[in-house]
Amino acid sequence: MRELRRRLMLAAVAVGLGGCGEQGARVGIQSAEPDVRIMAIRAAGSARDQSAVPLLVDRLSDEDDAVRFYAILALERITGTRMGYDYGSSLAVRHEAIERWREAMNSGAFARATSRPAAEESRAARDGDGSRPTE
DSSP, X not given: OHXXXXXXXXXXXXXXXXXXXXXXHHHHHTOSSHHHHHHHHHHHHHHTOGGGHHHHHHHTXXXXXXXXXXXXXXXXXXXXXXXXXXXXXXXXXXXXXXXXXXXXXXXXXXXXXOXXXXXXXXXXXXXXXXXXXXX
């Protein structure tokens, strides 16, 4: 029964992500089911949904390793940086990196919309353009 409920939830999220775009992804990021969170996180990363950044940062402290892994990949795709975060590090080390993410968000570092891909943003920041923070 639990497996059936999980599959139904995954199907509902898949439909929601397809039909609601970024809004559906943001809702799924907060799901109680790790598989649903992962699907939503991947969708937000693929869409480069900057409005999902705060929710993705919250997922960096998720109890599920895979959720943390996909959250940092999505954040890197959206922002061009990992800020030193490693999903497999100890809780203390992850906490330090999460604090860096929160400080960057609070400073408005990720509030600027961009039309450039994350890889280009990362290169621009590295080359002194200064439009994005880097590690």
